[in-house]
Amino acid sequence: MSGLVPATREALQALPAEVAPTLLGGELQVTTATGAVTVRITEVEAYHGRGTGAFADPGSHARMGPTARNATMWGEPGHLYVYLSHGIHSCVNVVCGPEGVAGGILLRAGEVVEGADVAHVRRPAARLARDLARGPGRLGDAVGLRHPVHDGIDAVTGADRAGARARLFLRAEPLDQIATGPRVGVAGVAGTDAFPWRFWIPGDPTVSAFRWGRGAREAAGG
DNA sequence: CCCTAGATGCAT
DNA sequence: TGCATCTAGGGG
DSSP states (O other): OTTEEEOOTGGGOSOHHHHHHHHTTOEEEEEETTEEEEEEEEEEEEEEOTTOGGGOOTTSTTTTOOOTTTGGGGSOTTBEEEEEETTTEEEEEEEOSSTTSOEEEEEEEEEEEEOHHHHHHHOTTOOSGGGTTBSHHHHHHHHTOOTTTTTTOBTTTOOOBTTBEEEEEEESSOOSOOEEEOOTTOOGGGGSTTSOOEEEOTTOTTSOOOOOOTTHHHHHTO
16 A cells, blocks of 8 residues: 555546546555455546536536436545446446536456455456456456445545445556556547547556447547 | 437356 | 346437
């Protein structure tokens, strides 16, 4: 944990595209009844909401305004927006930006640095350690956060939510090398270089594979 | 209402 | 490549 500091609301107050790269190399620690797992964050994506001016984001769950599903994205920074993907996977976002403005940073991948034994039990399909949290659904499984019960859990105070506690740590000094590119699996213009809001640690083996979203390849011209 | 597509993972 | 399986949105 050397070189890491607990995340504060202030550190997460800027818009997602600005905060996202600062999460790389940080850690998310989650404790539940079945154990504690810590992941070192290696890949993230920024998602903005409606009404953020030049940063309007057609790929965001909050693009249409506040709904029951995306309510957490509009709230206080530092909470975790946990949503259900394809009816199966629970994916984890760090809420950021000012309260009242939607913003989230999807944790796409990480390296399990603590509690690998617990993570292996939760993800029996993972043969290699690097696959434990490689991909957003896998990461959610590995740390034990589930939709809908853990949606809104506070990663700044570490307060209990449905039997789980989460804590986010950020690097005191930013990484010197960060890679940027289009977001994964996002359709239309939002999935192209017009929104280069995917950030990852170059060369890290836990970074997930890139794939085009439906219609994104055509939108990108290739 | 009914249909579709989705910030996906995994077996085939 | 297809499936699992839930949901928000858009169209009839």
